[in-house]
Amino acid sequence: MSVNGLAFTDAQYTQQSVWTAVDAYTLSHLHPSTPNSEVLLHALKNSRDKGLPDIASYPVLGKFFAMQCRALRVKHALEIGTLGGYTSIWLASENPGLSVTTIEVNPHHREVAQQNLDHAGLADRVDSRLGPALNILPLLAKQIAAGEKPRLGFAYIDADKKNNWAYLDQVIGMCEAGAVIFVDNIVARGALVDEACFATDEMVAGARHVVENVGKDNRVEGVVLQTVGEKDYDGVLMVVVK
Numbered sequence: 001m002s003v004n005g006l007a008f009t010d011a012q013y014t015q016q017s018v019w020t021a022v023d024a025y026t027l028s029h030l031h032p033s034t035p036n037s038e039v040l041l042h043a044l045k046n047s048r049d050k051g052l053p054d055i056a057s058y059p060v061l062g063k064f065f066a067m068q069c070r071a072l073r074v075k076h077a078l079e080i081g082t083l084g085g086y087t088s089i090w091l092a093s094e095n096p097g098l099s100v101t102t103i104e105v106n107p108h109h110r111e112v113a114q115q116n117l118d119h120a121g122l123a124d125r126v127d128s129r130l131g132p133a134l135n136i137l138p139l140l141a142k143q144i145a146a147g148e149k150p151r152l153g154f155a156y157i158d159a160d161k162k163n164n165w166a167y168l169d170q171v172i173g174m175c176e177a178g179a180v181i182f183v184d185n186i187v188a189r190g191a192l193v194d195e196a197c198f199a200t201d202e203m204v205a206g207a208r209h210v211v212e213n214v215g216k217d218n219r220v221e222g223v224v225l226q227t228v229g230e231k232d233y234d235g236v237l238m239v240v241v242k
């Protein structure tokens, strides 16, 4: 059973009972009211009830991102790939001074996310945009340039992986100095370095493309952090804007 009673069951995931047990133990001791809070559980349950795929972020990652926003005193965060709004709810519910812009291409996912945000009482601080991120990002960039929204202090890229670099390239231009950007699903159970995968799988090719381009980009510094937990063996690319 997972930490919050909603196990990740997709066959693609690599899981070990000890990884799940460590998440359960640590979350249960480290201010357990937050990962088990009603609004987060409701978002996961309602998303599953409404048929959304089993690909939401997991509690430890959501909490980690929310704490990044707190440590950096972020005023405006961006998420690309809303799904049911789980991470947006983590970010906004843990950071009362934060506004979030989140982008989702699938109308059903966006509708369920809006239900979850309404239930959490966060709809006034989470601006949920419907459309392909490649279309929405230039509109957001214009709003930021016009001073209608603050520059970004945090961003989480978690949508179609083939566009990872196209998203990151645009997002960097909307960030303040010192902003932190995470790109998810970079390691993918080690597929990142498995030639049989990256030659054929566009998700893995997208992960390699963004890692290699960040390494050549003088606007940023980057590192990949491999992760295990109740959901999977994976990892995030962390980028800091200079």
Ligand SMILES: C[S@@+](CC[C@H](N)C(=O)[O-])C[C@H]1O[C@@H](n2cnc3c(N)ncnc32)[C@H](O)[C@@H]1O
Binding pocket: 055, 056, 057, 079, 080, 081, 082, 083, 084, 085, 086, 087, 088, 103, 104, 105, 106, 109, 131, 132, 133, 134, 158, 159, 160
């Ligand atoms: C892994 S899920 C996101 C999980 C979410 N970030 C969370 O923390 O629970 C990926 C989402 O990205 C959305 N997506 C895929 N392609 C997209 C695109 N081109 N623009 C915006 N969203 C996209 C999918 O519909 C899906 O809901």
